Amino acid sequence: MDFEEKLYAVGRIPGSFMRREGRPLCARRAGQPPHRPAHAPLFPSDLRNDVCITCTVMSVDRDCSPEVTAMIGASAMVAISDIPWNGPIGCCEVGYVDGKIVINPTQAQRAVSQMDTTVASTGEKVVMIEAGAKEIPDEIMFEGIKAAHEVNKTIVALINKMVEESGKPKFTYQHADFNQELFDKIVEATMDEAKAAMDTDDKNVREARWNQPSSKSGTSCSWRTIPRWTSIWRDHLQVPEEDRQGLAAGGPPGGRPPEKRDPAPGRRGGACCPGSTAPACLPAARPRCCPTCHPEHLSASQKLDTIWEEETKRYMHHYNMPAYSTGEARGAKSTNRREYGHGALAERALEPVLPAWRSSPTPSAWSLRCSAPTVSTSQGSICGSTLALMDAGVPIKAPVAGISCGLIQDDDGSFQTFIDIQGVEDFHGEMDFKVAGTKTGITAIQMDLKNDGLTMEIIQSALDITRDARCEIIDQVILPCIPAPGPR
Numbered sequence: 001m002d003f004e005e006k007l008y009a010v011g012r013i014p015g016s017f018m019r020r021e022g023r024p025l026c027a028r029r030a031g032q033p034p035h036r037p038a039h040a041p042l043f044p045s046d047l048r049n050d051v052c053i054t055c056t057v058m059s060v061d062r063d064c065s066p067e068v069t070a071m072i073g074a075s076a077m078v079a080i081s082d083i084p085w086n087g088p089i090g091c092c093e094v095g096y097v098d099g100k101i102v103i104n105p106t107q108a109q110r111a112v113s114q115m116d117t118t119v120a121s122t123g124e125k126v127v128m129i130e131a132g133a134k135e136i137p138d139e140i141m142f143e144g145i146k147a148a149h150e151v152n153k154t155i156v157a158l159i160n161k162m163v164e165e166s167g168k169p170k171f172t173y174q175h176a177d178f179n180q181e182l183f184d185k186i187v188e189a190t191m192d193e194a195k196a197a198m199d200t201d202d203k204n205v206r207e208a209r210w211n212q213p214s215s216k217s218g219t220s221c222s223w224r225t226i227p228r229w230t231s232i233w234r235d236h237l238q239v240p241e242e243d244r245q246g247l248a249a250g251g252p253p254g255g256r257p258p259e260k261r262d263p264a265p266g267r268r269g270g271a272c273c274p275g276s277t278a279p280a281c282l283p284a285a286r287p288r289c290c291p292t293c294h295p296e297h298l299s300a301s302q303k304l305d306t307i308w309e310e311e312t313k314r315y316m317h318h319y320n321m322p323a324y325s326t327g328e329a330r331g332a333k334s335t336n337r338r339e340y341g342h343g344a345l346a347e348r349a350l351e352p353v354l355p356a357w358r359s360s361p362t363p364s365a366w367s368l369r370c371s372a373p374t375v376s377t378s379q380g381s382i383c384g385s386t387l388a389l390m391d392a393g394v395p396i397k398a399p400v401a402g403i404s405c406g407l408i409q410d411d412d413g414s415f416q417t418f419i420d421i422q423g424v425e426d427f428h429g430e431m432d433f434k435v436a437g438t439k440t441g442i443t444a445i446q447m448d449l450k451n452d453g454l455t456m457e458i459i460q461s462a463l464d465i466t467r468d469a470r471c472e473i474i475d476q477v478i479l480p481c482i483p484a485p486g487p488r
Helices: 035-042 066-080 107-112 138-166 180-198 203-220 227-249 337-353 377-391 423-428 456-481
Strands: 002-004 054-056 090-097 100-103 115-121 126-136 288-295 364-371 401-409 415-419 431-437 442-449
Touching: 035 066, 035 126, 054 066, 066 090, 066 115, 066 138, 090 107, 090 126, 090 138, 100 138, 115 138, 126 138, 126 337, 126 456, 138 442, 138 456, 180 203, 288 377, 337 377, 337 431, 337 442, 377 401, 377 431, 377 456, 401 456, 415 456, 431 456
Parallel strands: 002 054
Antiparallel strands: 090 100, 090 115, 115 126, 126 442, 288 364, 401 415, 401 431, 431 442
8 A cells, every 4th residue: 555645735846856756755654654554454364366555645734634534535445446345444643732632633733732643443443553742641642542433433434324325346256275174183283292382482492393393294294295284384373372372371472471571681882883873782682783873963954855844854763674684695675664664663752852953953863773683673773772862962851662562362352462572473463562652651652453453452451561561671771771861
């Protein structure tokens, strides 16, 4: 799904040498357009047809968000079309002005709002949350999400009425075939090995154990000669076993308590990268992050050529995740969409604590490199960035920490949230709920889903568990390493 920004929508000519639009730059959002994670989980999992939705901004009203308009329009379009989809969804923005929650704030209200939150939901569940805030308390953020969900219900009702009047019948397609009888035999032969393989929180140990039952089963089953059965065996056996163990033990596989995070001591200064400006790293953490901060003159601020109000940006976060960090053998390529998105999320999380440009006009440029990732690298980069900013002497208002929250859910509605999700929990899990903030409140939220949405109980649980975790990271990791910003 593409969100196309055209500068003619705001009456401007592109400032490039060729005077044409290039790669879209979304200064206000975390990299990817917000309608992509909102719509994608609602398509049938076995639909193999490519679906491309292109939203082009033709004209901009500063009091009406183009992103929200695009999301509602895309929802109505897919709902009316013959494409199978479990929508529609509604979407709105939430602000907090003068102690009150404001739905779809105007440009003037956004300028003084304490939070900028976009919420998309079906009639029953929330499917997307993108938030930036100025240390807003978790309770107010939750109330804003609830208020947005109620407004979205009216939008969903309107789209459903449009579908009744002019909607097309959904086309049928051949559903993916699955040999249940063969799968039952595999489960019977390998379930004990699968249980033992998942009983660890170490990625390397788990992968080594997990490959053993697959090879053992393959030696006695003729289906092992067909490569696609290997992935079916992993996906349909590993996921139920992970969920079963997680619900039974009250947490993720390996027996880790749901509120426990991986130990992540930090380190400051030239011991990490001699010669760099204010480097800091999380050497024993998972993931391993090495951020460096490079203060410059105000003239080095980035000039923005977009449809949004912002014209310059003085804080830039460059997130890099090279191929070798995930064991891939390929050369360096251009920055991908994921790297842009994670960098933008970190910018949004840390921007509220940066000093005003009049008191500290020096802009900061970032270069952050991740290696050997097993947990959320975006949240690791936020924690490492706080260390590097303090080491560079930037007088931030308060330390910021980020943490991710996962979800295990059963058919009967029971669920378990847990923090600091690892790769297997992210890949096979249902949720990656990223929350960054200070001990006072939230500065950013970004949520990825693989199910049909979250109930208010799950959102409340995720906010509660991430609040305790980020306070723990600040008290036990960041402040013991660097108690206060160092000398300039």
